[in-house]
Amino acid sequence: MRAAMSAAEVGDDVFGDDPTVRKLEARMANMLGKETALFVPSGTQSNLIALMAHCERGDEFIVGQTAHCYRWEAGGAAVLGSIHPQPLTNQADGTLLLADIEAAIKPDDPHFARTRLLALENTTGGKVLPSSYVDAATAVARRHGLACHLDGARLFNAAVALGVAVDTLARPFDTVSVCLSKGLGAPVGSVFVGSAAIIAKGRRLRKMLGGGLRQVGILAAAGLYALEHNVERLADDHANARALARGLSALPGLTVSMPDTNIVFVNVAAEYASAFAEHLAGQGIGVTSAYGATQQRWVTHLDVGKAAVETALAAASEFFAANATGTSAR
Numbered sequence: 001m002r003a004a005m006s007a008a009e010v011g012d013d014v015f016g017d018d019p020t021v022r023k024l025e026a027r028m029a030n031m032l033g034k035e036t037a038l039f040v041p042s043g044t045q046s047n048l049i050a051l052m053a054h055c056e057r058g059d060e061f062i063v064g065q066t067a068h069c070y071r072w073e074a075g076g077a078a079v080l081g082s083i084h085p086q087p088l089t090n091q092a093d094g095t096l097l098l099a100d101i102e103a104a105i106k107p108d109d110p111h112f113a114r115t116r117l118l119a120l121e122n123t124t125g126g127k128v129l130p131s132s133y134v135d136a137a138t139a140v141a142r143r144h145g146l147a148c149h150l151d152g153a154r155l156f157n158a159a160v161a162l163g164v165a166v167d168t169l170a171r172p173f174d175t176v177s178v179c180l181s182k183g184l185g186a187p188v189g190s191v192f193v194g195s196a197a198i199i200a201k202g203r204r205l206r207k208m209l210g211g212g213l214r215q216v217g218i219l220a221a222a223g224l225y226a227l228e229h230n231v232e233r234l235a236d237d238h239a240n241a242r243a244l245a246r247g248l249s250a251l252p253g254l255t256v257s258m259p260d261t262n263i264v265f266v267n268v269a270a271e272y273a274s275a276f277a278e279h280l281a282g283q284g285i286g287v288t289s290a291y292g293a294t295q296q297r298w299v300t301h302l303d304v305g306k307a308a309v310e311t312a313l314a315a316a317s318e319f320f321a322a323n324a325t326g327t328s329a330r
């Protein structure tokens with residue numbers, strides 16, 4: 001990847017003449033079965049551009065409480081777009097109830113914000129949304145004249161987990177945001193994909209948000225390399241995550257959900273939570289907390305392979321061998 005970056009031909013992408021960026025945009029649009037695409041610095045900016053491209057000031061988007069573009073992006077849609085979020089409870093499988101979506105869509109009445117957009121996320125919390133659910137949820141949105149955006153930061157993980165082509169998962173949506181900098185392994189960058197008209201709006205918004213970059217083909221080259229070399233291998237990350245989950249679930253004090261993809265959520269009994277996190281950190285094992293100190297998020301990826309999983313499991317076992325006391329540990 002570094003060699004591809006160093007050899008990349010560049011231009012000025014603010015003028016739209018960086019050949020490597022154009023190649024990446026064309027390739028991603030083609031893979032997702034959409035008209036065109038826009039290379040952007042981050043997934044956060046890509047989602048914000050999507051929300052601002054679909055919604056005007058005072059419009060509303062329907063979104064999950066745990067969705068990245070609602071919960072984890074500093075309220076950018078409201079702050080920078082004057083767009084009103086209508087968050088709905090995510091079910092345990094990551095979905096939003098169809099009845100909740102339907103009930104949240106406001107009638108055309110001056111009391112209400114204008115509901116314009118349904119934003120879904122796939123994968124969400126590491127879970128793959130069932131395609132039948134996506135079809136049903138987007139059908140509800142369409143029936144009410146809403147547009148549909150997908151935060152597909154990890155869409156390639158979903159496609160590999162389901163064994164389907166990525167364009168199948170993109171098809172129900174007007175726009176999709178894909179991150180290159182997660183499991184695909186590029187250092188930087190996301191791609192916003194959709195029709196020529198919406199991407200033209202997106203290009204203006206990208207400039208407004210400070211995301212227009214100049215000789216950025218060096219980063220697009222990393223994205224192209226990732227699309228070529230790092231998609232099929234996501235299956236290895238998923239297998240490693242399952243092995244990690246199986247190993248951790250055998251330990252006292254931990255409750256582990258079996259992952260669909262490369263993210264393993266682990267609940268740690270409160271009495272061990274901080275000491276366990278410190279023990280792992282002391283062994284150079286980075287684990288983030290998800291919703292509070294007792295819920296950990298473990299991730300496998302191209303730099304955390306089978307051997308790293310074995311090392312992590314050994315470190316976790318060592319902790320509980322030294323600290324767990326009888327059955328109270330459960």
Ligand SMILES: Cc1ncc(COP(=O)(O)O)c(C=O)c1O
Nearest residue numbers: 042043044045068121151153179
């Ligand atoms: C589902 C999802 N969407 C969007 C993003 C934002 O990506 P970035 O960190 O590139 O802004 C993330 C980041 O973790 C994410 O998990």
